[in-house]
Amino acid sequence: MIRYAMVIDTQLCIGCGDCVVACKTENKLPAGLNRDWVVEATRGRYPDLTTEFRSERCNHCSHATCVHACPTGASHLWKDTNIVLVEANKCTGCKACIAACPYDARLIMAPDGYVDKCTFCHHRVEKGQDPACVSSCPTHCMHFGVLNDPNSAVSRLLATRQQKVLLEETGNQPNVYYLT
Amino acid sequence: MLEEVLVTVRDNPHIDPALTVWTWEIPAYLFMGGLTAGIMLFASLMILRGKEDDFPFVARKLPLWAPIVLSVGMLFLFLDLSHKAYVWRFYTAFQPASPMSWGSWILLLVYPVSILLAACTLRSGYPWLGRLVDRFRAGTAIINFACRHRALVAQWGLVLAVFLGFYTGILLSAFSARPFWNTGFLAPLFLISGMSAAAAVVLLGTRNEHERQTFTRIDIVLITIKVALIALLLVNLATGSRVQIEASHMVFGGDFAVPFWVFFVIPGLMVPLILEYWELKGQRRAWMMISPVLALYGSYMLRHLTVDLGQTSSYVSYVNTFDPTLLELLR
Numbered sequence: 001m002i003r004y005a006m007v008i009d010t011q012l013c014i015g016c017g018d019c020v021v022a023c024k025t026e027n028k029l030p031a032g033l034n035r036d037w038v039v040e041a042t043r044g045r046y047p048d049l050t051t052e053f054r055s056e057r058c059n060h061c062s063h064a065t066c067v068h069a070c071p072t073g074a075s076h077l078w079k080d081t082n083i084v085l086v087e088a089n090k091c092t093g094c095k096a097c098i099a100a101c102p103y104d105a106r107l108i109m110a111p112d113g114y115v116d117k118c119t120f121c122h123h124r125v126e127k128g129q130d131p132a133c134v135s136s137c138p139t140h141c142m143h144f145g146v147l148n149d150p151n152s153a154v155s156r157l158l159a160t161r162q163q164k165v166l167l168e169e170t171g172n173q174p175n176v177y178y179l180t
Numbered sequence: 181m182l183e184e185v186l187v188t189v190r191d192n193p194h195i196d197p198a199l200t201v202w203t204w205e206i207p208a209y210l211f212m213g214g215l216t217a218g219i220m221l222f223a224s225l226m227i228l229r230g231k232e233d234d235f236p237f238v239a240r241k242l243p244l245w246a247p248i249v250l251s252v253g254m255l256f257l258f259l260d261l262s263h264k265a266y267v268w269r270f271y272t273a274f275q276p277a278s279p280m281s282w283g284s285w286i287l288l289l290v291y292p293v294s295i296l297l298a299a300c301t302l303r304s305g306y307p308w309l310g311r312l313v314d315r316f317r318a319g320t321a322i323i324n325f326a327c328r329h330r331a332l333v334a335q336w337g338l339v340l341a342v343f344l345g346f347y348t349g350i351l352l353s354a355f356s357a358r359p360f361w362n363t364g365f366l367a368p369l370f371l372i373s374g375m376s377a378a379a380a381v382v383l384l385g386t387r388n389e390h391e392r393q394t395f396t397r398i399d400i401v402l403i404t405i406k407v408a409l410i411a412l413l414l415v416n417l418a419t420g421s422r423v424q425i426e427a428s429h430m431v432f433g434g435d436f437a438v439p440f441w442v443f444f445v446i447p448g449l450m451v452p453l454i455l456e457y458w459e460l461k462g463q464r465r466a467w468m469m470i471s472p473v474l475a476l477y478g479s480y481m482l483r484h485l486t487v488d489l490g491q492t493s494s495y496v497s498y499v500n501t502f503d504p505t506l507l508e509l510l511r
Contacts, residue, residue, distance in 0.1 A: 017188040038188045039498055045181055053187070065357060071281035072269040090269050093262030095194075095201040096280045102357035102495040104199065107192040113262035167495050169421070170356065 002081045003062065003147040004120060006134070007154045007163070008055055009179040012141035015040055015053035019133035019142065023057075026121060026132035030110050035118040036133060052180070055133065055142065058105040058118040059166065059174030060084050069100035074115070078122050082175055085122065088114040102170045120144070147175070185499040197500045199491040205260035207484040210348045212253025214374025214479065215381070217345035219246045220294060222378055223301070224337035227330060232304070235394070237386040240305035245381065246294035254287070279354045283347045290340050296333045300326035345371030348483075352490055359420075360427040361490035365413040370483070372409065376402040377479040380452075380472035392468075396456050399475060403453045406482075410445075427493035436489055444485055448478020 015038050023029070023036050036057035043050050060082050067075045067084060074090035075097045077083065086097075091114040098106045098115060109116040121131035125144075129135065134142040145152035150159075154177075157163075161179045168174070194201045219242050226232065226239040261267055271288070275281040299322050303310035313319035326333055349370035352361040379399040386392050417428035431440040455471035 015187050020188045033192055034188070034190055037186055037190045039184050040187045041182065041184045043182050065355075068275075068277035069280065069355070071273070071275055071278045071284060072266075073273045073275060074269070088263075089266060090273075091263050092266050092269050093264070094260070094280060095262065096278070096355075098195065098201050099199070099355050099491070100357050104195055104494065104496055107195055108201070108262055110193065113264070114266075115263075170495060 001077075002079075003175065004060065004081055004083055004125070005145065005147045005154045005158075005175040005177060006057075006120070006131070007143040007145075007157050007177045007179060009141040009143075009157075009161075010052040010054060011179065012139045013038075013053040013055060014139055016138060018136050018138055019055045022132040022136035023118070026124075027119075033107055033110060033116070035105075035107070035116070052178075054166075054178055056103070056105075056166070057133070057176065058084060058101075058120075059103055059172065059176045060118075060120055062173035062175060063171060065100040065102070065170075065172055066097035066106065069096040071096060078119075083120045083122050083125070084117065085119055086115050086117060088112070088116075091115050102167050102172060103174075183499065184497070185501065189502050190498075190500060191502050191504060196502075199494065202260065202487050202491060204484070205256045207480065207487045209253045209256040209260070210351070210370065210483040210487070211377070211480045212249050212256065213348045214345055214370050214483070215377045216246050216250040216253065216290070216294065216374075217341045217348070217371065218375040218378025219243065219249065219381070220290075220297060220337045220341035221345070221375060222382070223297060224334040224341065227297075227301075227334040228338065235391050236388055237391055238382055238395075240301045241385060242378075242382065243294075243301045244298040244306060244309075247291065247298055250287070250291065250294055279347065279351045283351055286340070286343055286347055290344050293333065293336045293340055296322070296326040296329075297337045299323045300330050300333055303327075342371065345374045348374065352486065355490070357495065358490040358493055359423040359495070360417065360430070360493040361486070362424070363413055363416050363420075365409055365416060366486070369406065369409040369413065372402055372405050373479045373482050376406060377476055380475035380479070383472040383475075384469065393460070396460055399472075400453060400456050400460070403449055403456075403475065403478075407449055407453075410449075410482075423493065423495055427489065430489055430492060436485065436492070440485055440489075444478065444481040447474055448481045452478065 017038050020036050039054045039056055041052050062082055064084050072090050072092060074087045076085060078085045093113045106115050106117045124131060130144045134144045143153050143157060145154040147155055149155060158177060163177045163179050165174045165177055190196050222238050223243040226235045232239040258267060270284040274285060302323060346367045349367035353363060353366040355361050376399055379395050379402060382395045414428055417424045430436045452471040452474040455467050459468050
């Protein structure tokens with residue numbers, strides 16, 4: 001299986017939200033719906049505070065509980081990769097996948113009613129391009145690539161920098177990494 | 181201190197600010213599914229034990245309600261779907277890791293068995309309906325088939341009832357992403373609750389004193405087990421991981437404390453338990469219609485609150501300051 005990953009450098013992210021705008025534009029999302037979002041996390045006690053910005057989205061988990069929960073196979077892995085997609089004409093709108101996602105990363109497409117989510121812009125990945133959010137980042141804090149390749153930019157970053165994933169305790173094995 | 185604030189807009193309907201993807205339809209479907217399981221279980225048991233004369237309502241009249249209640253439940257499930265035109269997709273795949281997929285196929289087995297169970301008791305339970313169905317050749321054939329294989333139908337009914345009852349709980353407990361649901365107690369709790377609801381229907385429908393007395397005793401035992409399972413569930417959550425402890429706090433002083441204790445535990449468990457006990461002691465006979473109604477209400481509320489609590493309990497708790505009313509002011 002080809003394992004795609006996104007690596008986001010929280011030391012460089014300024015929380016501008018360009019990734020969110022790029023996603024909405026690229027994927028023509030209706031008003032009010034978002035596949036990605038930015039979180040400002042402040043830790044510590046005044047005046048010893050640290051702040052990090054995190055651009056978040058579906059983690060395209062290696063152990064994708066949403067795919068397991070889907071009763072029709074609408075939620076599936078794209079080709080032989082970890083990219084999780086939803087096939088609209090197989091989706092009944094039962095919303096089991098939404099309940100199964102610990103990141104609350106899925107949404108109900110309006111007005112049709114099928115479930116939608118981040119696709120890692122697989123239509124761009126297919127052409128050898130980065131996802132729209134990665135391409136648009138003004139601080140170049142976002143990176144995308146194949147984890148199986150030890151020479152890819154994401155593998156080299158993860159080999160040399162301290163990192164974390166979100167909600168590791170769920171056992172979902174997320175593939176969006178945050179450099180700290 | 182850790183404070184996590186959303187700095188871009190997140191206002192996906194039914195996801196933000198808290199998950200509300202399942203409203204009344206799913207609790208109602210789970211209630212109807214549990215009730216069907218209880219009806220089939222009691223009816224099958226009485227038929228297998230040859231107790232038709234001792235328990236005439238359970239063995240002869242109750243089975244007809246199984247396919248009716250299940251149909252209403254399935255209607256509620258259909259109403260919940262947000263992409264209804266593709267409902268048939270449930271039956272173009274079997275996903276072994278998905279409890280919902282198991283459920284949809286189990287329902288496909290439960291349906292014909294519940295109809296056969298009703299058919300084999302129709303002539304004795306509802307003679308006028310039996311005569312009506314007998315006017316049609318297919319109806320007579322189904323009733324005759326069901327009567328010939330009465331024991332086999334009841335055996336299947338018993339096994340499938342247990343599967344169905346457990347399934348209604350496993351459907352929720354399999355979601356590891358929702359801390360309140362992620363406990364093995366939900367499956368036996370929902371099965372027992374479904375049996376309690378069916379016992380309450382028997383108390384409402386029977387005119388036989390022996391049947392009423394026996395099912396009052398059965399319902400007292402079932403409600404007591406239900407109370408014990410709920411207590412164990414809460415202990416399990418309160419001694420679990422951080423997110424499970426936070427989930428248990430919702431019923432111990434959080435937003436759900438009043439609905440849980442005041443609108444569920446007291447009127448849905450304690451009051452029917454006391455009333456049914458008094459009834460056995462020969463007191464408060466005039467209230468004997470109230471206790472089964474409250475027991476049914478308790479069975480529904482258990483599912484309604486469980487569904488709501490599970491959706492509210494979450495691994496993520498970002499501060500979402502987005503206020504859509506402010507956006508309206510800009511327009």
